[in-house]
Amino acid sequence: MRRTDVGNPDYYHQVVDCQWACPAHTNVPEYIRLIAQGRFTDAYLLNRESNVFPGILGRTCDRPCEPACRRTRVDGKPVAICRLKRVAADHRDEVTHLLPRAPEKKNGKKVALIGAGPASLSVANDLMPLGYQVTIFEKFAKPGGLMRVNIPAFRLPEQVLDEEIGYVTGMGVDVRYNSPVDSLKALLDTKAFDAVFVGSGAPKGKELEIPGRHDSDQVFIGIEWLASIHFGHVESVGKRVLIIGVGNTAMDCCRSAKRLGATDVKVVARKTRKYFKASPWELEDAEEEQVDIVENREPIRFVIEHGKLVGMEFKKFESVEVNGKLEQTVAGTEILPCDTVILAIGQDNAFPFIERELMEFGKWDMPVVDKTTFMSTRPGVFFGGDAAFGPQNIIWAVEQGHQAAISIHNYCQGVPVGERPQRGMELRSTRMGLHQWSYSNDYNPAKRQKMVHVELKKRFATMSTEVEVGFSAEQTAAEVQRCLNCDVQTHFTESQCIECDACIDICPVDCLTLTPSADEAVIRQHLTAPAVNPEQALFASGALKQTGRLMIKDENVCVHCGLCAERCPTYAWDMRKFTVLIPHAGEQVAEPAATGAR
């Protein structure tokens, strides 16, 4: 096995599972430690550097970090990373004076952003401090995109949106509300802008063209219906409501229906639970609100009697799993009675305002966009968020905004857009004494804290009562201790090891092994504990002085307790805090720091 290059920032970064999984690479363990110290404002600002909207995301993030969290592999449940983010946001002090500011003197470059969703707002957030003059054209009267008009207020209070979007627009962004862009060509022809960013989202709900679709006024498209509720155009719904589809939009629809007075709400899914698109926690929340989930049904027609919607007919399936694949066989049909149907089967992109001759369009009538630079085939026109590659989520929109901002900055400064600033790293010992560390290294067996919800009756009374009450001080204090500080790395200096086995004997989770060199596949089978998770790296030292063996560490379930470093007589193991340095637009990070390895 080859010696692991820990000087490459990616190696230790991958050990911080949550941060690696976060599209914007939020420094999770560091903000959790700040919360543990009661430094909520600092935790908030650290979040903001990466994800721009900690208060919004602390309530709504799709949280890819949580399934990745190492704690899941240790005790079954991830650290409540997202909820802790909300703790930082809820308890922060005044931050306006601490936020980045736009300079008085502008750099002379002008950038237009289409849409005021999270993607465009992130671009503005990165470009304003560099002196750009940024103009946002927004169709609606308020900023936020789907975050405002589609995510219901019982999950995301309007005031949270207003505050965090205000931090961006408050830098002096020229936002033109009620100003849809009808023609990109016309906008480009004005030559008023040095670059244009398209952050117009994926605004079209998918249709379901089956008999009866257009014979009733009680059939709605989910995202349009949610927007109508937001704008106050819809204030009631039938008593019996069917939601078709089982993604996150369906979850917001069924829960909204409950608040509009529906008593019998069913979400109807084609497949079985394992294949549902909705996040598990959104499903749980819906079920808590007494929404029924019906599996194995495929809609075939709307049942209309005397011009009135009375039900929907479905094909019924029997499902079995064969070799990990779902096999469904038809087992008759069924009519479910209803008064209203909401279609929540997905979103499409639509670019009616982009003339096709301006740039190349590819599959599914989507613009051809570079995956790294986010530039279209027309130089100077960039895409990001749902508009770039179809519907995703807020945190991806933010990250793509960061990347597009780097490209726009390069483009405006005459630097090739493909020239990306390099990542760097810092590594600092956390040793404070013989057996004292600057982080809390003792493993805490606390269980994941459960979020408290407002009682059902109160919840259903209004559209805007926030369901989750947030963690209490006690819950926060317990939850922060569940974080394993995965960024505090076990750093090995091979010239110092005398092969005494102390680290191997003490490791509670049997991560470490001294073994003769062999292929990685062979080594994986012959460790103190077999390396069963192929997605987790093995660290390998070079040949050691006394026997020529290698020190191997399986990163999989290391709990970063530091006991290996405490028991090592020669300090060959040290616990070093790793910080990955990820540059945003206009930033350069230092050359990769010397690591002291080997």
Next chain:
Amino acid sequence: MTYIAKPKVHAPTLAKNEIGLTRRDYEGTISTLCAGCGHDSITAAIIQAFWELSIPPYRVAKLSGIGCSSKTPAYFLKEAHGFNSVHGRMPALVGGANAANSDVTYIGVSGDGDSLSIGFGQMSHAVRRNVNMLYVLENNGVYGLTKGQFSAAADRGSLSKKGEANTMEPIDGCLLALTLGATFVARSFSGDKAQLVPILKAGIAHRGFAFVDVISPCVTFNDHEGSTKSYAYTREHNVEIVQANFVAPAKAITTEYEPGDATNVMLHDGSWVRLRKLDDDYDPTDRDRAYAHIREHQRKGEVVTGLLHISPDSQDLHAQLGTIETPLIELPYEQLCPGNAELQKMQSRFR
């Protein structure tokens, strides 16, 4: 010393033995020895051996004297019976305990100071009596606990941490045991668990006195250049002459090695020790040859390791004296103490 306890959290693949316990169930409290002490590795090997043999920890008694080495029983088998004797007196205590209850597995842990200086006579007589126990001598060449004075096991010419040479002849625990008639004599190294664990298992299964001298570097006082008990020196001068493999009673011996290359010795409980000679003219069942062989290598400055000698016809103290096999605690009171009438009868014989 480490302040936090080793957390209970464990690897998801942690295996269970035949009695449903994991290796972690055989641990004790966290060690207070210097980080990197060889004794801690021996502790880990002891844990591994008892776990692999599926011995219930509460059926074990662990005894020791005084010294860093003698502190280690606190660090393994927390559910076992334990006794920390005064300096060098552990062998007598095991002898007594064993006389009263032969149903318990006895492990005595000692140091080169505890065994070869103050407890020299104690150990010698336990060997001679063939008390049924595993005797682990954790040998670092110094008195670790009292800050590194040369012990009787220090080699002549070996340098102290301050650079002074030892001028006296060493006492070699293995040679001593051989001359006193030990029925099981082994030497190993704390830094080689692959060798040590099978030896410990065989020593536990052996009925009689199983003497295991384990070179165990003292990182703080005797791991420098010029020391003959350091990690580096032991690795450079170690000559393994017999490789022992322990085969549990139920398992059949399969031909892993070339025939003729290995000797199988059956132990009293039906388990086997499979000895693979790495040196052609060596016979681990021949006491005198073993003695000569060790001496010969010693002259070349080499450290011979492996299961050096085993007597298949070992008769432990109980067998020699024909004492009752039932533990005294299980005997009915009338049998233990037959009463005044019986006493009078017995005494009348001496009048």
